[in-house]
Amino acid sequence: MSTPEFAAHESHAHAAPQGFIRKWVFSLDHKVIGLQYYFLALTAVFVGMFLSLLMRIHLIWPSVALPLIGEIRPETYLSLLTMHGTIMVFFVLTTAPQGGFGNYFLPIQIGAADMAFPVLNMLSFWVTFLAYLVMLAAFFVTGGAPLHGWTGYPPLSALPSAGPGEGLGADLWVISIALFCIGALMSALNFITTTLDMRCKGLSLMRMPLTCWAWFITAILGLLAFGVLFSAGILLLADRNMGTSFFVPLVTVNGQLAAHKGGSPLLWQHLFWFFGHPEVYIAILPAMGLCSQLVSVFSRKPIFGYKAMVYAILSIGLLGFMVWGHHMFMSGMSPYTAFAFSLMTMAIGVPSAIKTFNWLGTLWGGRIRFSSPMLFAIGFVSMFVSGGISGPFLAQPVLDIPLHDTYFVTGHFHLIMGVASIFGIFAATYYWFPKMFGRMMNESLARWHFWFTFIGTYAIFMPMHYLGMAGHPRRYSQLTELNYLHGLVPLQKFITYAAFVTIASQFIFLFNLFWSMKGGKKASDNPWEATTLEWTTATPPPHDNFGGHTPVVYNGPYEYSVPGALRDYVMQTDPTTVAAH
Amino acid sequence: MGLVLLVIIWLITLVSTYFFVAKTWWLPVGASAAAAGIDHHFATTYLLMGVVFVAAQFTLGYFAWRYRDGDSSLPARYSHGNNTLEIVWTVLTFILFVGLNLMSSSIWASERFRPAEPGAVQVEVTGMQFAWYFRYPGPDGKFGTTKPELIDASAGGEAAIGLDTREAASKDDVVTGTMYVPVDREVEVILRAQDVIHSFFVPAMRFKQDAVPGLAIHMHFTPISIGDYEIACAELCGLGHYKMHGMLKVVSQEEFDRWLAAREAEKQ
Numbered sequence: 001m002s003t004p005e006f007a008a009h010e011s012h013a014h015a016a017p018q019g020f021i022r023k024w025v026f027s028l029d030h031k032v033i034g035l036q037y038y039f040l041a042l043t044a045v046f047v048g049m050f051l052s053l054l055m056r057i058h059l060i061w062p063s064v065a066l067p068l069i070g071e072i073r074p075e076t077y078l079s080l081l082t083m084h085g086t087i088m089v090f091f092v093l094t095t096a097p098q099g100g101f102g103n104y105f106l107p108i109q110i111g112a113a114d115m116a117f118p119v120l121n122m123l124s125f126w127v128t129f130l131a132y133l134v135m136l137a138a139f140f141v142t143g144g145a146p147l148h149g150w151t152g153y154p155p156l157s158a159l160p161s162a163g164p165g166e167g168l169g170a171d172l173w174v175i176s177i178a179l180f181c182i183g184a185l186m187s188a189l190n191f192i193t194t195t196l197d198m199r200c201k202g203l204s205l206m207r208m209p210l211t212c213w214a215w216f217i218t219a220i221l222g223l224l225a226f227g228v229l230f231s232a233g234i235l236l237l238a239d240r241n242m243g244t245s246f247f248v249p250l251v252t253v254n255g256q257l258a259a260h261k262g263g264s265p266l267l268w269q270h271l272f273w274f275f276g277h278p279e280v281y282i283a284i285l286p287a288m289g290l291c292s293q294l295v296s297v298f299s300r301k302p303i304f305g306y307k308a309m310v311y312a313i314l315s316i317g318l319l320g321f322m323v324w325g326h327h328m329f330m331s332g333m334s335p336y337t338a339f340a341f342s343l344m345t346m347a348i349g350v351p352s353a354i355k356t357f358n359w360l361g362t363l364w365g366g367r368i369r370f371s372s373p374m375l376f377a378i379g380f381v382s383m384f385v386s387g388g389i390s391g392p393f394l395a396q397p398v399l400d401i402p403l404h405d406t407y408f409v410t411g412h413f414h415l416i417m418g419v420a421s422i423f424g425i426f427a428a429t430y431y432w433f434p435k436m437f438g439r440m441m442n443e444s445l446a447r448w449h450f451w452f453t454f455i456g457t458y459a460i461f462m463p464m465h466y467l468g469m470a471g472h473p474r475r476y477s478q479l480t481e482l483n484y485l486h487g488l489v490p491l492q493k494f495i496t497y498a499a500f501v502t503i504a505s506q507f508i509f510l511f512n513l514f515w516s517m518k519g520g521k522k523a524s525d526n527p528w529e530a531t532t533l534e535w536t537t538a539t540p541p542p543h544d545n546f547g548g549h550t551p552v553v554y555n556g557p558y559e560y561s562v563p564g565a566l567r568d569y570v571m572q573t574d575p576t577t578v579a580a581h
Numbered sequence: 582m583g584l585v586l587l588v589i590i591w592l593i594t595l596v597s598t599y600f601f602v603a604k605t606w607w608l609p610v611g612a613s614a615a616a617a618g619i620d621h622h623f624a625t626t627y628l629l630m631g632v633v634f635v636a637a638q639f640t641l642g643y644f645a646w647r648y649r650d651g652d653s654s655l656p657a658r659y660s661h662g663n664n665t666l667e668i669v670w671t672v673l674t675f676i677l678f679v680g681l682n683l684m685s686s687s688i689w690a691s692e693r694f695r696p697a698e699p700g701a702v703q704v705e706v707t708g709m710q711f712a713w714y715f716r717y718p719g720p721d722g723k724f725g726t727t728k729p730e731l732i733d734a735s736a737g738g739e740a741a742i743g744l745d746t747r748e749a750a751s752k753d754d755v756v757t758g759t760m761y762v763p764v765d766r767e768v769e770v771i772l773r774a775q776d777v778i779h780s781f782f783v784p785a786m787r788f789k790q791d792a793v794p795g796l797a798i799h800m801h802f803t804p805i806s807i808g809d810y811e812i813a814c815a816e817l818c819g820l821g822h823y824k825m826h827g828m829l830k831v832v833s834q835e836e837f838d839r840w841l842a843a844r845e846a847e848k849q
Binding site: 073074075078147148149153154155156159162163164248249250251252253254255257263264265266299300301302303304305306307308330331332335336338339342343346347349350353354356357358360361363364365366367368369370375378381382385386389390392393395396397398399400401402404405406451454455458462463466467469470471473474475476477478479481482483484488491558560561562563568 | 582583586589590593597600601605606607608609619622623626627630633634637638640641644645648649650654655656657658659660661662663666667670671674675678679681682685686688689692693694709710729730732733734735743772775776777778780782784787788789790791793794795796798811813814815816817818819820821822823824826
């Protein structure tokens, strides 16, 4: 007679599929689904990057005619920035770290054969894929893609007459986001259940790698945040197509009285940012977890303050839901609430700072190996500090008066949410590529990629803070109208040149990724001499992850340089238990 | 590799900091009563955060070099952390961040918690795609009613904001495309938007506030130097967002009175 737990485990150990379709397309295997998410994000990041390139070109050469595309008009510029932001936030920063690496490695790191709900997992990917197609379709409909920005503030986003792209393009944009929410909700349920129910014997919560903690808390944030965005999206669709007035008051657009009254534009902002701020953490938490992992592995030292790291992730998750109003200090909401939101926002800076101190503490006294994943992890810490340090400026409503909606904000969130997260994705790629594909990536190319990207992204985003201090508003397609912007044009030119170099260097990565799949050096099962469960199994892992047996965990995830041990690392599965420290 | 990291991280830190310290690009010269306080708090935050920034980056670069793996390196220290240190840096960060917040709250309160003083110059600012209109209540001190069905943007002026000119209170309302205010007097701004959200941004006045359709938002500022100051739109409002600008002219009280009287005379 089997125990209920045994039965539950058995049901996940589905047989390996044989046909191409079940193996690579409609796969139930979390590893294949992880790769599907990853490659979806990879195509999305190149689309998003290409859009940003067009924007940068337009900003400094407004009337240049590009091959195939022609001249970029002011409304096209706004469509580019809307689609750049939306694609990057949803289909890259949310998709790759969680859907990609989380899917692939969460089950393996907790010693499970698959996610808790494999069919749901497959569905969540395909719904996300559909959302991506719908989003891209917005480029090709009459009027083109919407111009309302990734935040989609109504009434601009609610009224087809408010501008080009606000017709069918905007409908597709909202539908795509609603679909994305459905995919993200299914995925979140799966991650939470998997983490809680499917850990192997001996893997208590406080023995989980910090990557698993990060994916777990990210999933909880996703569960609470995407539901709200989904509702907001449905209300916006209703305003656009069914004559409701949730977000639109009495307005006159283009000389025509719109058929709405009594709605509140601020309601959208509250709903959007109730999702939008946790979304920032959805993008960055997995990168934080991963970099904690890498800093420990490559410093050959236990992570400094494991418990503090866990509590920091938990408090970021909790406080993340109490700070959304800091996006709205200038919106017309009550100035009294600004005080509370500001206080909570400053408070959320504390766990973020704790994490930085702990990363430095881990390096301190270590024996650092500068393999490419570690370079990107150190780059992540540097970017996280640089992007984080401007947070306490923007968290104070008084300083938002000069800085809100200027390039200072653009510089801030690109460094911390964009570049730092992307560094996390790069680090994860270099780190786990050997496990996923059985070969090593080329280390020299990886280093060149790192130096170009590290210096290049600083050169792009640091000057944006200067622009913002000088009062340069965001989302201006031309710099000709305001006199005080004329003096800032040289800085804008510098940023565009830096973007050219940085974008070009991403092809080093792309080449390395695909070339190494066939031409890379064969990888051993544990090339980085790391301790977590994915390095105990074959490379690449078999269909059921551990080849018919279930691992048993005896140790914490970061036992490096243990005095008296045979090697400088003790696997989580080594029965010689490390004495509790 | 450790040394290269140290050099690059330190260089990036120094170059970035140089441009901040040299104020190569900085806040525009302040021209309102609130500017000095806001700028001072900006400088305080900037100094404290600057120290944290440089210290953290320098430490990162230094550790990368100091603890690099090499033939002569010591074995890594087996340590799971230090609770005392955790508590120390948690408390210090908390004091720094919350302290900054408390320091700035009084400026915020004086800007946003209190209404404009009685006797402030009233100006209604209306944002629309893609222009700002300014309305003065005239000698009666009362704004006439505006009605959406009367709006005719192409006609400009009073018609652009839909002023009901048959009403008594509307007779002396002055609507202009340039904002005139007297120096050293508080200005009460009543912000409205006709179509989508705009944001009334006057960098030199350290003034920014969204104008939201359906709301009339009351704000105030006091210009302290005579001059012309550019007004920008700081909320994405459509394809002409970049060209939605205006001019704020701060003049002496006498010149302001003369200007307003001349506008009144034009109406008769």
